[in-house]
Amino acid sequence: MTTSTLLPVIDTHAHLYLCKQPLDELLDQARQNNVCYMVNVALGIASTQTSWEMSRQYPQLIPTAGIHPCEVKELSRISELEALLTQHSFRAIGEIGLDYYHTADTREEQIRMFCHQLELARQHNLPVIIHNRESDTDMRAILKEFSDVTKVIHCFSSGQDFIEDVANENTYFSFTGTITYSQKSATLDALKDLPLDRIMIETDSPYLTPTRHKGAENQPAFVREMADRIAEIKSLPIETVIEATTRTACQFFNIALPAEFA
Numbered sequence: 001m002t003t004s005t006l007l008p009v010i011d012t013h014a015h016l017y018l019c020k021q022p023l024d025e026l027l028d029q030a031r032q033n034n035v036c037y038m039v040n041v042a043l044g045i046a047s048t049q050t051s052w053e054m055s056r057q058y059p060q061l062i063p064t065a066g067i068h069p070c071e072v073k074e075l076s077r078i079s080e081l082e083a084l085l086t087q088h089s090f091r092a093i094g095e096i097g098l099d100y101y102h103t104a105d106t107r108e109e110q111i112r113m114f115c116h117q118l119e120l121a122r123q124h125n126l127p128v129i130i131h132n133r134e135s136d137t138d139m140r141a142i143l144k145e146f147s148d149v150t151k152v153i154h155c156f157s158s159g160q161d162f163i164e165d166v167a168n169e170n171t172y173f174s175f176t177g178t179i180t181y182s183q184k185s186a187t188l189d190a191l192k193d194l195p196l197d198r199i200m201i202e203t204d205s206p207y208l209t210p211t212r213h214k215g216a217e218n219q220p221a222f223v224r225e226m227a228d229r230i231a232e233i234k235s236l237p238i239e240t241v242i243e244a245t246t247r248t249a250c251q252f253f254n255i256a257l258p259a260e261f262a
């Protein structure tokens with residue numbers, strides 16, 4: 001590995017508290033791969049608390065607060081989320097959104113919970129991390145209502161028409177290991193045309209292990225694989241992709257720019 005491939009990268013989406021590997025090993029491997037920050041994304045009230053506590057101990061972990069659509073049973077506990085947002089300085093609200101793949105029968109509650117959390121993002125002036133699975137139609141409509149909120153569509157897996165509908169100066173798209181799984185797809189075509197300054201990279205650890213590490217649990221150290229794949233798809237030098245995505249992530253999550261790019 002050359003020095004230039006070890007420019008600092010940021011894993012903008014991981015759930016470190018769900019990984020089976022010991023945390024000190026994960027952080028050590030991240031350090032060796034110059035993953036300078038990891039956004040430790042919450043999925044509900046308990047993991048919001050956990051994400052906050054972990055960030056106190058490890059400053060390279062960026063805390064978020066939010067309730068995932070598959071945890072819609074926590075809709076009645078949203079006041080607890082509001083209290084946590086008032087108590088602590090989270091850097092984003094997420095992950096929040098819609099998921100009709102796992103739980104289509106809770107559509108209305110999901111929409112209510114999603115919109116409530118988008119309102120909280122407005123109130124607290126925080127960016128949001130959005131989960132969108134088999135819910136493109138409702139998602140497009142809701143994002144139009146909240147076009148002023150800064151947001152990233154995480155694990156982007158829709159196509160060009162979705163981007164055209166939601167794109168504005170506050171909207172970003174983040175890519176996971178899924179872009180390493182196939183050679184041809186609507187998402188890869190969309191990625192090819194998407195401006196580099198709209199893109200972030202993530203692992204979604206412990207899920208979605210990139211192809212080159214197939215069989216292993218996913219971890220933030222693997223985030224460089226996504227930069228590599230984007231460079232290949234867009235026919236750009238990997239250094240260009242790393243610098244652009246790291247700068248975007250720093251701005252999005254309000255993180256100090258690493259010395260190499262300052």
Ligand SMILES: [Zn+2]
Nearest residue numbers: 013041095204
């Ligand atoms: Zn996730």
